[in-house]
Amino acid sequence: MADKTPFSIVGKPLPKVDAWAKCAGETIYADDLNLPRMLYGKLLRSPHPHAIIKRMDTRRARALPGVHAVITGEDLPIKFGILPVSQDEEALAREKVRYIGDPVAAVAAVDEETAEEALKLIDVEYEPLPAITSIDEALAQSENRIHEYNKVGNIQKAVALEFGDVEEGFAEADYIREDIFFYQGSTHLPMEQHAAVAAYGPDGKLTLWSSTQTPHYVHRALAKVLEMPPSHIRVIATPVGGGFGGKSDPFSHEIVAAKLSMLTGRPVKITLTREEVFYAHRGRHPVLMWVKTGVKRDGAITAMHFKTFLDGGAYGSYGVASTYYTGALQTVTYKIPRYKFEGMRVFTNKPPCGPKRGHGTPQPRYALEVHLDKIAEDLGLDPVDMRRRHLVDENSLTVNWLRITTCSLKACIDKVIEASGFRQKFRRLPFGKGVGFACSSYLSGAGLPIYWNHMPHSGVQIKIDRGGGVAVFCGSIDIGQGSDSILAYVVAEILGIRPEDIRVVTADTDLTPVDLGSYSSRVTVMTGNAAMEAAEKLKDLLLTVAGEKLEVPKNRLVAVDRRIFDAEDPERSISFVEAVQLAEARFGTLGSVGSYKPPESPGKYKGSGVGPSPSYSYTACVAQVDVDPETGLVTVEKIWIAHDIGRSINPLLVEGQVEGSVYMGLGEALMEEQVFRKGLHKIPSMLEYKSPTTLEMCDVETFIIEKPDPHGPFGAKEVGQGPLLPVPPAVANAVYDAVGVRIDEVPITPEKVLKALEAKARGEDGRYGPSRIPDVAFPAPTTVDVPPEWQPAIVAEGTS
Amino acid sequence: MDKQLITLRVNGEVHELAIPVHKTLLEVLREDLHLTGTKHGCELGECGTCTVLVDGQPVLSCLALAVEWQHRDIVTVEGLADGPRPHPLQQAFAELGAAQCGYCIPGTLLTAKALLDHNPRPTRQEIKEALSGNLCRCTGYIKIIEAVERAAQRMAAQTAFAESAAR
Known part of the structure; x- marks a missing residue:
């Protein structure tokens, strides 16, 4: 096939730069580290969901032979947390515990067995408090407070925003529908258990190796809690064996390992057990949702009002951001001229929730796409056409001031509808078989950093060796998505060399410029742009000397295949290495830097920090299911999915992210859920926490839709998270097509399907799902003027 | 802790080790032989991450006691390649x-x-x-x-x- 792009690396299905090491078992993950004199740390965790710590005695543990240190919360009194607004965590709880699994003490010993033995010798006296384990209980028991720092009861955060007058919008509607949904919580279940190794030296400097997605934020948290200058702390993120958002917070075990190393003068390793990984959590928030939408007869939305209630678990984590995210991105797929969002996160005595792939957006996306499916049916509209007619415009602002750059959602829709044969199947398959459709969108990196500052979000440094080897330094961490490879591909493309000529050095706070971390689908766009800037600077030097040597104007030179040549006379060329040596002779040691900061968002209201992004990816999905009406079992037969990536830098990696997102979306749609009994996690194991195996995973047909976005490196947008979003609603809509019942709550388990079928057989509503939301007042909304294109006069013209 | 002298044949190499009898094959491979290519995800036999081959059959090394697998042919990921040539x-x-x-x-x-x-x-x-x-x-x-x-x-x-x- 003829190559239509001008690129030699970008767009090619090359192996990842770390593929060989990973397939040889040579990649060193955190728990693989083994330092001389290393001790092993263990954490003692609370057996109570909510209790006051009355007394703690560590003397018997200290006396055990082989124990080198025992610490409690008194040794680490400074609080921390990922967000500046919720610095509510203690490395070891001091006065009270807030969930079963909350760490209260820690031991360093010669081996894990001795450390575990020592934990049993720590005497803790607790005074149990009533445990709060649901949103309703959190709201009802406002005197039984889990934290003291939030304003009211157990409501950590309540937000209310109104863009334009929604009541006016509802008044213009031909049809209004309200629905209630519940999206159950789930966990990341990374294959690698969290691990950290700390080494404190006699020079007073600390090094922490950790399985983390955010070494920069861990660096800041360590400096704060340990009261050390950041310049004396080095955080190295080891290759992460699965993150999905679950390794994005600074964690107790990281801080404790550091403290234990400082006290003993020896390296200390802490690796969480699988059970402990379930307690560390930070997974998908359970979210209860209410949505009311007004539409015209053709399905054009006149107004939407969305309410969310998040069960946050015991600590803040990313929760304030998560809360906003449950309301931010409803507006970026279909035109919504007036929009009101009310969101609330409550504390409960369960492991803290946080960001999981899609962070706060899969829940409302599920609700929205099932809700729209119902509206289409109510109005007798085709669910595909109804959505397709009212997509957002490119280069526009949404009603909540998010800037849309490129949007190829129409092309995505057409691709999956055609490939799946949706129109021949929808409402036409035999009972028990069905197809469902949904769309979604996600951000390519958050527009703002987690703590307020004006510095770049990503930095890249490049140095070139006289032999032609290129080293690329960047703070980003490869969590399997291929961020190291993206750096190599981008730099190789610009300098005209091969990815294998490049050594990538990443995620080391001593050696690499800051990148904020592998979260919010930001890395390709932000590190890619920074790498492009740094590489272009070096290329300019190389072309300068090559032009002089070849006596050719610089603008006629092309760098490709390790040579620099005259585009008009390719015989005139010099090698990359020769150009490097000429450039070093001329300019001195060769190096350059590049950095990236997202464009400023036009939204200026309180709360506008969550949602803006350089660009948004778009996805359309069709699911085909088989539902057994006898057992209620839903089997997904196939998924067709098209993703608007802007530009695919490596189609293999893009497909891998799409397929992995579909897999994770199917797990959430059908089986994965956090189950508690009296605050105790009932299934903290990989056997009982059901996740799809090879046998449950269906065929996936992936379509990559490319239309370069001006803000991305070579036009790239995100792919790591967005393709998860349409999967649960597409499955739910397909279940309805198959057996005629609405499952308004994920996971869609056989029990729920059967209950809905039984209800329908009794002549009742063929639906399973929540029927009410808490009767609780939100604050008066912040009313925000809408962007000019959504001013009422203009909207009225546009929707005629 | 009682230790036992054992002989393990891993990737064709014979190792003599003194180990506590309760130590799993996973632990011996990773901690005593420093073959950290073998990973662990649960240490309860649920995830398959720690799989190695014993006489050609997949075995969950987290559930296997090292003492029970003496004089057998154990292959880990480090033993897959043919010298510098990947499998x-x-x-x-x-x-x-x-x-x-x-x-x-x-x-x-x-x-x-x-x-x-x-x-x-x-x-x-x-x-x-x-x-x-x-x-x-x-x-x-x-x-x-x-x-x-x-x-x-x-x-x-x-x-x-x-x-x-x-x-």
């Missing part, structure tokens, strides 16, 4: 992007090797069944299954070539 499975996994975070890959590769050694031309369903005990959270298994198919095709072609050359 066809390793080659195919790398080419197709079957390793994302890579953490489950050593165990998956060894399970796949056992499959192909016993069944050189497996169907897609047979591959799925063989790998159903190896959890992966990154890939949705799709590229893993494709890589096993590609490796099987290449190995079959190599075998056919070797056989025709021998005739």
Whole structure:
């Protein structure tokens, strides 16, 4: 096939730069580290969901032979947390515990067995408090407070925003529908258990190796809690064996390992057990949702009002951001001229929730796409056409001031509808078989950093060796998505060399410029742009000397295949290495830097920090299911999915992210859920926490839709998270097509399907799902003027 | 703690070790022999991550006591390649992007090797069944299954070539 792009690396299905090491078992993950004199740390965790710590005695543990240190919360009194607004965590709880699994003490010993033995010798006296384990209980028991720092009861955060007058919008509607949904919580279940190794030296400097997605934020948290200058702390993120958002917070075990190393003068390793990984959590928030939408007869939305209630678990984590995210991105797929969002996160005595792939957006996306499916049916509209007619415009602002750059959602829709044969199947398959459709969108990196500052979000440094080897330094961490490879591909493309000529050095706070971390689908766009800037600077030097040597104007030179040549006379060329040596002779040691900061968002209201992004990816999905009406079992037969990536830098990696997102979306749609009994996690194991195996995973047909976005490196947008979003609603809509019942709550388990079928057989509503939301007042909304294109006069013209 | 002198044959090399009898094969491989290519995800026999081969059969090393596997042929991921040449499975996994975070890959590769050694031309369903005990959270298994198919095709072609050359 003829190559239509001008690129030699970008767009090619090359192996990842770390593929060989990973397939040889040579990649060193955190728990693989083994330092001389290393001790092993263990954490003692609370057996109570909510209790006051009355007394703690560590003397018997200290006396055990082989124990080198025992610490409690008194040794680490400074609080921390990922967000500046919720610095509510203690490395070891001091006065009270807030969930079963909350760490209260820690031991360093010669081996894990001795450390575990020592934990049993720590005497803790607790005074149990009533445990709060649901949103309703959190709201009802406002005197039984889990934290003291939030304003009211157990409501950590309540937000209310109104863009334009929604009541006016509802008044213009031909049809209004309200629905209630519940999206159950789930966990990341990374294959690698969290691990950290700390080494404190006699020079007073600390090094922490950790399985983390955010070494920069861990660096800041360590400096704060340990009261050390950041310049004396080095955080190295080891290759992460699965993150999905679950390794994005600074964690107790990281801080404790550091403290234990400082006290003993020896390296200390802490690796969480699988059970402990379930307690560390930070997974998908359970979210209860209410949505009311007004539409015209053709399905054009006149107004939407969305309410969310998040069960946050015991600590803040990313929760304030998560809360906003449950309301931010409803507006970026279909035109919504007036929009009101009310969101609330409550504390409960369960492991803290946080960001999981899609962070706060899969829940409302599920609700929205099932809700729209119902509206289409109510109005007798085709669910595909109804959505397709009212997509957002490119280069526009949404009603909540998010800037849309490129949007190829129409092309995505057409691709999956055609490939799946949706129109021949929808409402036409035999009972028990069905197809469902949904769309979604996600951000390519958050527009703002987690703590307020004006510095770049990503930095890249490049140095070139006289032999032609290129080293690329960047703070980003490869969590399997291929961020190291993206750096190599981008730099190789610009300098005209091969990815294998490049050594990538990443995620080391001593050696690499800051990148904020592998979260919010930001890395390709932000590190890619920074790498492009740094590489272009070096290329300019190389072309300068090559032009002089070849006596050719610089603008006629092309760098490709390790040579620099005259585009008009390719015989005139010099090698990359020769150009490097000429450039070093001329300019001195060769190096350059590049950095990236997202464009400023036009939204200026309180709360506008969550949602803006350089660009948004778009996805359309069709699911085909088989539902057994006898057992209620839903089997997904196939998924067709098209993703608007802007530009695919490596189609293999893009497909891998799409397929992995579909897999994770199917797990959430059908089986994965956090189950508690009296605050105790009932299934903290990989056997009982059901996740799809090879046998449950269906065929996936992936379509990559490319239309370069001006803000991305070579036009790239995100792919790591967005393709998860349409999967649960597409499955739910397909279940309805198959057996005629609405499952308004994920996971869609056989029990729920059967209950809905039984209800329908009794002549009742063929639906399973929540029927009410808490009767609780939100604050008066912040009313925000809408962007000019959504001013009422203009909207009225546009929707005629 | 009672220690026992044991002899383990791993990747063709013989090791004599004094270890506590309760130590698992996983722990001995990683901690005593420093073969950290073998990973762990649960240490309860649930995830398949720690799979190694013993006499050609997949074994969960987290559930196996090292003392019980003396004088057997143990193969870990470090023993898959033929010197500097990757095993066809390793080659195919790398080419197709079957390793994302890579953490489950050593165990998956060894399970796949056992499959192909016993069944050189497996169907897609047979591959799925063989790998159903190896959890992966990154890939949705799709590229893993494709890589096993590609490796099987290449190995079959190599075998056919070797056989025709021998005739």
